[in-house]
Amino acid sequence: xxxxxxxxxxxxxxxxxxxxxxxxxxxxxxxxxxxxxxxxxxxxxxxxxxxxxxxxxxxxxxxxxxxxxxxxxxxxxxxxxxxxxx
Numbered sequence: 001x002x003x004x005x006x007x008x009x010x011x012x013x014x015x016x017x018x019x020x021x022x023x024x025x026x027x028x029x030x031x032x033x034x035x036x037x038x039x040x041x042x043x044x045x046x047x048x049x050x051x052x053x054x055x056x057x058x059x060x061x062x063x064x065x066x067x068x069x070x071x072x073x074x075x076x077x078x079x080x081x082x083x084x085x086x
Contacts, residue, residue, distance in 0.1 A: 013054055020058045032061035035079060037068040 024030050034055050036043055043051075048063075055061045066079040 017054065017057050020061070024059045032058050033064050033083060034058075034061060035064040035066065035068060040069070043067065 020030075020032055024032075034051060036047075036051060052063060055063045064079060064082055066075060066082050068075045068079060
C-alpha cells in the first residue's frame with residue numbers, strides 16, 4: 001500500500017509505475033491493485049479513464065471496484081474482501 005498524502009503528481013505517478021514494473025521483474029506473482037481513495041461522490045467517467053490509463057501502464061495491474069471515501073469502515077471491509085477473496 002502506498003499513500004501519496006494528497007501529493008499526487010505526474011512525476012510521482014511515473015516513479016510509482018517504474019518501481020512497480022521493476023518489482024514485477026523480481027516477483028512475477030506480485031498483485032498490483034489500484035484503489036480510488038478520497039473520492040467525493042461517484043467518480044466521473046473522465047476520472048475513471050485517467051486512473052485506468054495509469055493502471056494499463058503497470059504490468060498485470062487491476063483497478064479495484066471498491067472506492068474508499070474517507071475513513072468509512074464499510075469501504076475498508078469491502079476492499080479487504082476484494083483483495084483477499086481473489
